[in-house]
Amino acid sequence: MNISALIIDITLWGSVAVLGFMAWQRGRVVLVSSLREGSMDFINIVPRIALGVIGSGYIAAVIPPEVITGWLGPDSGWFGVVTAVIAGAATPGGPVVGFSIGAVALKVGGGPPQVIAYVVAWALFAFQRMILWEIPFMPVRFVWFRAAVSLPFPFLAAAIAMVIGKP
Amino acid sequence: MIVIGALVAVCAGLVWRRDGIDGVLKIFTHDLWLFGEIIPRVLAGCLLGAFIAEILPHDKVSRALGPNSGLKGLLIGTAFGAILPGGPFTAYPVAAALLTVGADFGATIAMVVSWTLIGYGRAVAWELPILGTEFTLWRIVISLPIPVLAGALGRFVFVRMYPKGEPS
Numbered sequence: 001m002n003i004s005a006l007i008i009d010i011t012l013w014g015s016v017a018v019l020g021f022m023a024w025q026r027g028r029v030v031l032v033s034s035l036r037e038g039s040m041d042f043i044n045i046v047p048r049i050a051l052g053v054i055g056s057g058y059i060a061a062v063i064p065p066e067v068i069t070g071w072l073g074p075d076s077g078w079f080g081v082v083t084a085v086i087a088g089a090a091t092p093g094g095p096v097v098g099f100s101i102g103a104v105a106l107k108v109g110g111g112p113p114q115v116i117a118y119v120v121a122w123a124l125f126a127f128q129r130m131i132l133w134e135i136p137f138m139p140v141r142f143v144w145f146r147a148a149v150s151l152p153f154p155f156l157a158a159a160i161a162m163v164i165g166k167p
Numbered sequence: 168m169i170v171i172g173a174l175v176a177v178c179a180g181l182v183w184r185r186d187g188i189d190g191v192l193k194i195f196t197h198d199l200w201l202f203g204e205i206i207p208r209v210l211a212g213c214l215l216g217a218f219i220a221e222i223l224p225h226d227k228v229s230r231a232l233g234p235n236s237g238l239k240g241l242l243i244g245t246a247f248g249a250i251l252p253g254g255p256f257t258a259y260p261v262a263a264a265l266l267t268v269g270a271d272f273g274a275t276i277a278m279v280v281s282w283t284l285i286g287y288g289r290a291v292a293w294e295l296p297i298l299g300t301e302f303t304l305w306r307i308v309i310s311l312p313i314p315v316l317a318g319a320l321g322r323f324v325f326v327r328m329y330p331k332g333e334p335s
Contacts, residue, residue: 008208008253009207011253012215012257013211015253019214019218020214022218023218023222026222030222034214034217034221037220037221038213038214038215038218041216045209049205050202051175054175055175056175058179058191058194099293099297102298115302116305120313124284129283133255133258135171136259137216137263138262138279139263139266145272150280150317152320153280153313161305164309
């Protein structure tokens with residue numbers, strides 16, 4: 001856990017250093033203006049991230065994971081897919097919570113197409129990631145557009161899973 | 168932002184009614200720690216986005232990822248999203264930077280969706296150990312066409328919604 005965080009930080013700051021060096025090669029002005037640009041973005045985003053991080057903790061506390069697991073019961077068919085998609089979007093917390101709920105659902109007899117729909121919907125629509133990361137960084141118009149356009153795909157994934165079956 | 172703030176206030180109120188002030192403070196201190204941990208990475212992500220916006224030549228990006236880049240642009244976006252290192256603190260600033268240097272909604276959607284669905288980082292770190300190799304591979308294979316399809320659908324809808332280009 002700590003080692004993977006360290007690796008992330010090293011690759012992240014390593015990429016910053018490499019790109020910063022490339023900007024510096026274009027001239028000092030390029031480096032300084034992009035540093036200023038990046039810092040301004042950072043300053044603008046910090047309050048929104050603060051609200052997102054601290055706020056999503058409260059939202060998550062109101063939606064306990066047990067509720068989500070209940071929605072993912074051993075219910076087959078398209079009704080199960082629909083509830084799985086809603087459950088995926090409503091799942092609070094990070095990847096551990098999302099994938100663990102999927103694993104629990106598989107163990108208690110949830111159908112693989114429903115669990116696929118759940119994991120894909122969680123990846124596409126998890127409200128916490130959208131509030132915390134996507135909306136602060138991206139133009140709001142893009143976020144809604146992206147989410148609307150992504151709507152058919154958990155269903156498509158479930159349909160493919162039903163057709164090809166589990167290996 | 169106002170909507171989110173209101174939602175947070177309501178949820179904090181619910182937590183306060185259920186768990187009292189201790190519950191509210193416990194979540195607050197936990198999330199404050201998390202915030203402290205995240206914030207340097209957010210700075211790195213912002214700098215990364217700014218460097219990319221400055222270094223990448225506008226004409227090349229709009230040719231490779233712009234509205235007329237066709238299937239190739241969607242595939243480039245998908246590949247880029249799949250190999251992008253780091254977490255949301257890199258993916259979203261970089262995606263926003265691509266938008267500003269000439270990528271269209273379609274290619275950017277392909278990139279964001281690819282990062283979230285087939286990006287190796289999350290799959291290796293979390294999905295494999297929790298859901299198992301077999302399920303994860305099966306899920307990724309099924310997800311492979313989705314970024315390109317989502318990007319194509321995005322383009323299809325975009326030109327019909329905004330025939331004269333995106334309003335500012």
